[in-house]
Amino acid sequence: MLGLFYRPNRTVVLFRLIALAKVWVWAVPGLLILACNGAVRGRGNITCRLFAASALTTLIGYCFFPQDQAHGWGYRYFHSAWMALPLLATVAIYSPAGLRDRPADTTSKPAGIFDDQATKSYLTACILLTLVFGVGFRAWQMQTFMADDLNQLPHYRGTERRVVIVDEATSFYGADLVQNDPWLRGNVIRMITHGPVKDQKMMAQNFPTWHQVYGDRFGTVWSAAPRSY
Numbered sequence: 158m159l160g161l162f163y164r165p166n167r168t169v170v171l172f173r174l175i176a177l178a179k180v181w182v183w184a185v186p187g188l189l190i191l192a193c194n195g196a197v198r199g200r201g202n203i204t205c206r207l208f209a210a211s212a213l214t215t216l217i218g219y220c221f222f223p224q225d226q227a228h229g230w231g232y233r234y235f236h237s238a239w240m241a242l243p244l245l246a247t248v249a250i251y252s253p254a255g256l257r258d259r260p261a262d263t264t265s266k267p268a269g270i271f272d273d274q275a276t277k278s279y280l281t282a283c284i285l286l287t288l289v290f291g292v293g294f295r296a297w298q299m300q301t302f303m304a305d306d307l308n309q310l311p312h313y314r315g316t317e318r319r320v321v322i323v324d325e326a327t328s329f330y331g332a333d334l335v336q337n338d339p340w341l342r343g344n345v346i347r348m349i350t351h352g353p354v355k356d357q358k359m360m361a362q363n364f365p366t367w368h369q370v371y372g373d374r375f376g377t378v379w380s381a382a383p384r385s386y
């Protein structure tokens with residue numbers, strides 16, 4: 158297990174800083190600032206300390222894990238501790254006396270920077286706007302990205318049981334399109350091409366009664382149906 162972890166180099170540190178930026182842009186504006194303030198404000202409470210420790214150890218721990226998360230939505234390595242951020246942010250704007258483990262201090266204290274009503278109204282507006290427009294925009298982005306990605310499969314309209322051999326050289330992240338049920342229970346089996354000659358030989362050995370029924374620049378389709386090209 159120790160062989161999986163290494164001292165962070167400049168590349169890993171850069172990757173983790175970019176990942177931290179993903180946490181920033183995929184959340185309510187100012188969430189990280191609120192979470193940091195909430196962690197300081199609630200440091201007297203064991204629950205707040207545990208949430209803060211969870212977030213920090215996750216961020217710091219992955220600096221010693223050199224593998225990048227590859228492409229994906231947001232910072233996936235941090236997802237296991239992400240819920241700590243909104244909970245700590247809540248402490249920044251609402252911190253009742255019952256939150257503290259030690260007895261409440263009855264002496265007057267200066268108001269926190271997020272205690273005034275105008276700031277709370279601004280934060281509430283940010284949350285609501287993000288919920289409606291931010292989440293909606295991300296949903297539109299995901300739908301558009303996935304539609305464009307799936308459009309890189311061969312444009313075959315048949316529904317019979319078939320093998321789709323994808324040419325990843327003509328697509329963006331084409332290897333990601335090759336995803337199959339572990340027990341191959343669906344009507345489609347996807348593979349990556351090794352060239353026309355090797356593909357034909359493989360199909361003749363494993364599916365001798367099938368033939369190529371369709372082909373375009375994204376790949377070929379093989380089944381027992383009549384040819385469509």
